[in-house]
Amino acid sequence: MTGAAAEPPAAQPARPFTLAIDIGGTGLKAVVLDDVGALVADRVRVETTYPLPPEKLVEQLAALTAPLPSYDRVAAGFPGMVRGGHVLSAANLATVSGPGSAMDPELVKKWDHFDLAGALTARLGKPARVANDADVQGAAVVRGVGLELVVTLGTGVGTAFFYEGRLLPHLEFAHTPLHKDETYNDQLGERARKTVGNVRWNKRVRRGIATLRALCFxxxxxxxxxxxxxxEGEVAPDVSLVDNTAGLLGGLKLWTGEHLGLNE
Incomplete structure (x- = not known):
């Protein structure tokens, strides 16, 4: 794989330190990074539990990060539409028992326009910024040349577009049709992979990338x-596989990458 990779702990870490959080449908991860992206301490992780109202998530993140070294600011990637630190959608988290289960109408209401950045700032006592997780991961790996697409494959599917290094308005392609009446999430998410097997899932991934290539060039x-x-197998010359640590390392860009527009 290419792209961002975690730097080992620095001998003399440079401040400010950033608490980088990756909120996922199956796991919550966090790490403290120094000013150049080197690890200050090892990553911590816990399973995501359900049902998950916003207040419970904030408390879980506070407990997860409590053992980590002190930090000066917080950056979090969230699996849904985020604007100005407010959550506009939480398709995986606003469910009865996790991804693939029914949506909980009460949780949908609680997550709608929830100020996650404000809640993390208040609970952790440090300024916090929040963006879509694919946007954050992309900030760590894009090269700043032409139109670059970032696709994240995990519990669900995420996408982010960058043009000449600048983040473009977020689009939730995961919820649009890919094949027949199934969305990108339905076809390429973890539940689908477990159902159809890795061989068929790989074919679906290639079909999905080909569709996106034809759509946006x-x-x-x-x-x-x-x-x-x-x-599995070779990928096209215009495609690269990147390390999953980018989901955390990109958090630094929420504070240092003004040209990305992530902190606006």
């Missing part, structure tokens, strides 16, 4: 997320 596509490692 990207110059390069980066595939990340936990299931990128399950892609």
């Amino acid at each position: 990207f110059d390069h596509c980066f595939i990340g997320g936990g299931n990128a490692r399950r892609i």
